[in-house]
Amino acid sequence: MAETLTARHPLEGHRDQLEALSAALAPTLALELGELVAAVDLRVDPGSGGADAVEQVVGGPLPARPDTWTALPAGQALRLGPDEWLLTSAAARPEDWEFAVDEAATAHGGMAVDVSAQRTVLWVRGSAARELLSTGCALDLRPRSFPSGRCAQTLLGQAAVLLVAHGEDDLQLVVRPSFAGYVVDLLVDAAREFPPSRHRKETP
Amino acid sequence: MQLIACPWCGPREELEFSYGGQAHVAYPADPAGLTDEQWARYVFFRDNPKGPFAERWAHSAGCRRWFTAVRDTRTHQFVSVGPLAGSEATP
Ligand SMILES: [Zn+2]
Numbered sequence: 001m002a003e004t005l006t007a008r009h010p011l012e013g014h015r016d017q018l019e020a021l022s023a024a025l026a027p028t029l030a031l032e033l034g035e036l037v038a039a040v041d042l043r044v045d046p047g048s049g050g051a052d053a054v055e056q057v058v059g060g061p062l063p064a065r066p067d068t069w070t071a072l073p074a075g076q077a078l079r080l081g082p083d084e085w086l087l088t089s090a091a092a093r094p095e096d097w098e099f100a101v102d103e104a105a106t107a108h109g110g111m112a113v114d115v116s117a118q119r120t121v122l123w124v125r126g127s128a129a130r131e132l133l134s135t136g137c138a139l140d141l142r143p144r145s146f147p148s149g150r151c152a153q154t155l156l157g158q159a160a161v162l163l164v165a166h167g168e169d170d171l172q173l174v175v176r177p178s179f180a181g182y183v184v185d186l187l188v189d190a191a192r193e194f195p196p197s198r199h200r201k202e203t204p
Numbered sequence: 205m206q207l208i209a210c211p212w213c214g215p216r217e218e219l220e221f222s223y224g225g226q227a228h229v230a231y232p233a234d235p236a237g238l239t240d241e242q243w244a245r246y247v248f249f250r251d252n253p254k255g256p257f258a259e260r261w262a263h264s265a266g267c268r269r270w271f272t273a274v275r276d277t278r279t280h281q282f283v284s285v286g287p288l289a290g291s292e293a294t295p
Contacts, residue, residue, distance in 0.1 A: 066212050081267040138217040153266045160265045
């Protein structure tokens with residue numbers, strides 16, 4: 001019998017460290033590993049009707065505006081560019097997810113590629129979550145300009161990341177596995193600035 | 205460091221962009237018919253104006269799209285930013 005390979009979070013080796021840090025800094029900060037999900041990169045001309053066809057397959061609307069995301073029944077649809085979306089699913093197998101989306105897209109001149117292993121998810125939560133990310137990110141991350149429903153591809157330190165706002169104290173950080181260790185080191189180092197007793201800093 | 209207004213993402217840190225040289229350099233209609241000197245002129249020779257200069261920029265760390273911008277080479281100020289390359293889809 002062949003040995004079955006199981007997917008493992010690229011930051012599995014950091015899990016204990018992050019759990020200890022989150023326990024010590026609650027409720028100011030928490031860093032948590034995200035679950036592994038199926039993800040495809042969809043390229044299709046938004047004017048071709050391909051987006052509509054994909055929406056039928058994924059069971060939810062694709063975000064129409066730049067740098068926004070929408071919830072799908074078991075995942076997310078994130079707008080990465082004028083003709084590019086990242087579609088995730090926690091329910092589907094990566095190969096099924098790719099096949100379903102690709103079939104809908106190719107009929108309209110588009111395509112979808114499985115990128116499940118290309119990115120990994122880290123959650124940054126707590127009342128100082130946005131402040132922590134701001135130590136390495138030039139975007140204005142205050143809730144007023146980066147509210148829930150927004151996402152952005154940008155730089156965190158030297159690493160290219162995708163930031164996704166789920167709530168005021170709830171942000172998702174999507175990063176390439178090879179940069180994930182660097183990003184964790186960066187955030188753990190920056191988290192030293194946030195003692196657990198610290199009160200929430202009011203943002204205008 | 206300054207902000208560059210990506211036509212898709214909006215104003216972003218200059219670090220997120222990469223430079224692509226002079227814009228509007230057309231590929232020769234008949235490349236095989238060019239002399240070596242004409243080919244070298246197409247490949248290597250670029251304008252170097254003092255003042256507004258139309259350039260290609262890529263938002264490498266953001267939407268990864270190319271666009272054309274006019275930059276004043278004396279002040280490094282962006283005079284205007286055009287639409288994304290190969291796409292009419294601007295927000
Ligand atoms: Zn952009």
